[in-house]
Amino acid sequence: MTDFEGLIRRLRGAEVRFVLVGGFAGTVLGSPRITVVLDIVYARDADNLARIALALAPLSPYLRGAPAGLPFQLDVATLARGLNFTLTTAMGDLDLLGEVAGGGTYEQLLQHTHRIRVFDTDIDVVTLPQLIRLKRAAGRPKDLEGLAELEILLEERVRET
Amino acid sequence: MGRSEDTRVYNDQRANERDDESLEPDPVIDAYKKDVDRTLIREQLRRPVDVRVRNMIAAWRFAEALREAGRRSRVT
Numbered sequence: 001m002t003d004f005e006g007l008i009r010r011l012r013g014a015e016v017r018f019v020l021v022g023g024f025a026g027t028v029l030g031s032p033r034i035t036v037v038l039d040i041v042y043a044r045d046a047d048n049l050a051r052i053a054l055a056l057a058p059l060s061p062y063l064r065g066a067p068a069g070l071p072f073q074l075d076v077a078t079l080a081r082g083l084n085f086t087l088t089t090a091m092g093d094l095d096l097l098g099e100v101a102g103g104g105t106y107e108q109l110l111q112h113t114h115r116i117r118v119f120d121t122d123i124d125v126v127t128l129p130q131l132i133r134l135k136r137a138a139g140r141p142k143d144l145e146g147l148a149e150l151e152i153l154l155e156e157r158v159r160e161t
Numbered sequence: 162m163g164r165s166e167d168t169r170v171y172n173d174q175r176a177n178e179r180d181d182e183s184l185e186p187d188p189v190i191d192a193y194k195k196d197v198d199r200t201l202i203r204e205q206l207r208r209p210v211d212v213r214v215r216n217m218i219a220a221w222r223f224a225e226a227l228r229e230a231g232r233r234s235r236v237t
Binding site: 001004027028030031032033034035036116117118119129132133136144145147148149151152153154156157160 | 183184187189190191193194196197199201202203205206208210211213214217218220221222224225
């Protein structure tokens with residue numbers, strides 16, 4: 001299983017700037033759904049790319065689902081040439097997203113976040129309405145049940161206030 | 162994490178979400194809502210963030226243990 005705590009601590013420890021999105025953001029916000037991947041939208045500036053490469057290097061990141069033995073190295077040059085990386089690491093599956101449908105870049109997404117304390121570290125987590133927008137924009141049939149849960153979660157939170 | 166810290170975070174969240182744009186209804190998603198267990202959602206909302214995360218991880222481990230048991234039973 002993905003070591004969510006280990007990955008988040010490692011990224012925050014290296015001062016990587018990112019926004020938590022995806023299923024684990026849903027968990028933090030109250031979704032009862034199980035997720036196995038850590039999804040983050042990361043800042044694309046050179047400093048941040050260097051921090052990501054440094055933080056993940058000891059975890060032997062590799063392209064998830066790719067045949068073994070490809071000459072893949074997640075360094076600054078690779079990060080700069082690519083955008084979205086679906087990775088497997090020694091701590092589990094990690095999706096590094098430079099942009100996300102319906103939410104754009106890290107900078108654009110940051111205004112739709114809350115800073116929430118998770119695993120004794122403060123992280124920027126996408127707001128629930130924005131998480132719903134992102135999942136709607138992804139347009140995947142497999143997300144429909146999860147979307148219904150997230151929208152009910154939002155309704156329940158509004159009802160409580 | 163202390164309970165008071167968790168409450169502080171969630172007060173901020175609710176304040177921000179009121180400012181957020183409202184969502185257009187989607188009839189396809191609405192059709193799925195009738196099958197959602199709202200009591201489970203309400204229970205989740207009462208839990209601190211760390212408990213939600215721990216519970217999700219525990220549920221995943223349980224599911225994985227069941228899958229592994231199933232695999233073993235097919236082999237033997």
